[in-house]
Amino acid sequence: MKYLMLIYGNEQVWNSVDAERFRELVADVDAFNAALRESGELVDSRGLLPRPRSVRVVDEVPVVTDGPYLEAKEHVGSYFVVDVDSEERAEEIARSYPALRYSRGLGGGLEVWPLMEPHGIEPGGGDL
Known part of the structure; x- marks a missing residue:
């Protein structure tokens, strides 16, 4: 079964990590991804670029605005x-x-x- 891992960040966290520790973090994440890739378990892994968009229906018309649309201290920064x-x-x-x-x-x-799963079928279950 496939799972999406959404990784949340916080400006306070990233701004508090000094340059050397940040390099360690990046190396640790690279090694983590390499181990999962080697085991065959990693399907995809990407960081997200700033400037997301939000699409909401306003007066029955889809409207695109800067996102995320919710005020939050944390945001999705990457996924795998x-x-x-x-x-x-x-x-x-x-x-x-x-x-x-x-x-x-x-x-x-x-x-x-x-x-x-493809075609909207839950593993071990029926249609959604």
């Missing part, structure tokens, strides 16, 4: 997708994500989302 045998393995991978060690309780984190 894994293909694993179990939810437990997905959670194990999420708990081992290196950047979690750098937040020092200041925020940030990671969400684990199971991805729908």
